[in-house]
Amino acid sequence: MSKVVSSEVKLTITPLKPSDIPSEDEIFNAADSIIESCTTWKPGKTYHKVVKTYTRAKGPDDGAPWHCRISVHKPDEATFDQMWAKLGKDKATNELQFIPDIHKVTKVKEISSNQSIWTLFYKFPPPVSPRVFTELQVTRLSEASPRTGIVISIPIDLSSPEDVELARMEEKGVKGRYASIERIVELEDGSTEWRMATSSTPGGSIPSWLAESTMASKISEDVPHFMKWLHSLPKTEE
Numbered sequence: 388m389s390k391v392v393s394s395e396v397k398l399t400i401t402p403l404k405p406s407d408i409p410s411e412d413e414i415f416n417a418a419d420s421i422i423e424s425c426t427t428w429k430p431g432k433t434y435h436k437v438v439k440t441y442t443r444a445k446g447p448d449d450g451a452p453w454h455c456r457i458s459v460h461k462p463d464e465a466t467f468d469q470m471w472a473k474l475g476k477d478k479a480t481n482e483l484q485f486i487p488d489i490h491k492v493t494k495v496k497e498i499s500s501n502q503s504i505w506t507l508f509y510k511f512p513p514p515v516s517p518r519v520f521t522e523l524q525v526t527r528l529s530e531a532s533p534r535t536g537i538v539i540s541i542p543i544d545l546s547s548p549e550d551v552e553l554a555r556m557e558e559k560g561v562k563g564r565y566a567s568i569e570r571i572v573e574l575e576d577g578s579t580e581w582r583m584a585t586s587s588t589p590g591g592s593i594p595s596w597l598a599e600s601t602m603a604s605k606i607s608e609d610v611p612h613f614m615k616w617l618h619s620l621p622k623t624e625e
Contacts, residue, residue: 400450400564400588402544403523405496405504405553414525418539418568425455425584434607442603450564451595454602455584458610459574465617467573470581471536473617474569475526478538479505485616486609490517495545495556501526504543508558517560518589521545534573541566561591581610 396413398421403409431440434456443453460470473481479492491508498504506521522540529535542564545554565587572580583606589598 397448398539398541398566398568398586399448400542400566400586402521402542402564404544404547405523405550406547408498408502408523408541411502411525411527414539414541415527415537418537421453421584422455422537422568422570422582425453425582426457428453428455431603434604435611438607438610440603440607449586451586451588452599453584453586454606455582456603456606456610457580457582460579460581460614462577462579465579465614466577467534467536467571467579469617470571470579471528473613474571475528475536475538478524478526478569479507479522482507485612487612491558493556493558495521495553498523504553506557508560509563515593516591517558518563518591519558519560520563520565521557522565533575536571538569539567540569561589563590564588583609 396409396417398414398417425441425443428441428443431442433439438456438458441455441457443455445452479494483489483492488509488511489507490510493506495504495506502523502525504521504523506519509518509520511518521543523543525539525541527537545557565585567583567585567587569583570581574580585602585606587598587602588595
């Protein structure tokens, strides 16, 4: 029997076992709903002159509040193709290069050409302990106008006996979790809109209110970090 696509799948910080990963249609439907709606959320500060932020309070189906950032980049700063090449392909490996807190990434399992499980090891200044985030990453590129690329990350739980070999690839550290949707859209004037929405918990003893209070600023930093890194690459790699 064919698998019935449900609209009830929710993206949250509740981790999934690899055997419980929903269909791609379910994942993308849930992600599209969130990323399209974020301009209706509560507006926050604008960082680095171009990064607008929004927040959505924790709802009944959420494990944590949601945060969104939106920025628009002209072609002379970064083209759609340049951004997709680094955000839509080998995303975790590239993030290791431009997000200072990430110290190691490991591909745990390749499920298909656009689905894989990664574990990311973060180090923070003392007294915060290292964090480990294990995530399913799912990508989709649409060449229809406007060209659109999307990367979805969903927290994965490898504690089941059948996943013991995969779990051995995780680093030692406090288990954190995040769900995120990252989308780039090519606009009519050739600019690229970059949206990212995320819901997360650092795990451990860090109070949720403290983590939430810095989220908008923290996710906004990724934009200048990425652009600085992109512009540092040899022209053949951009």
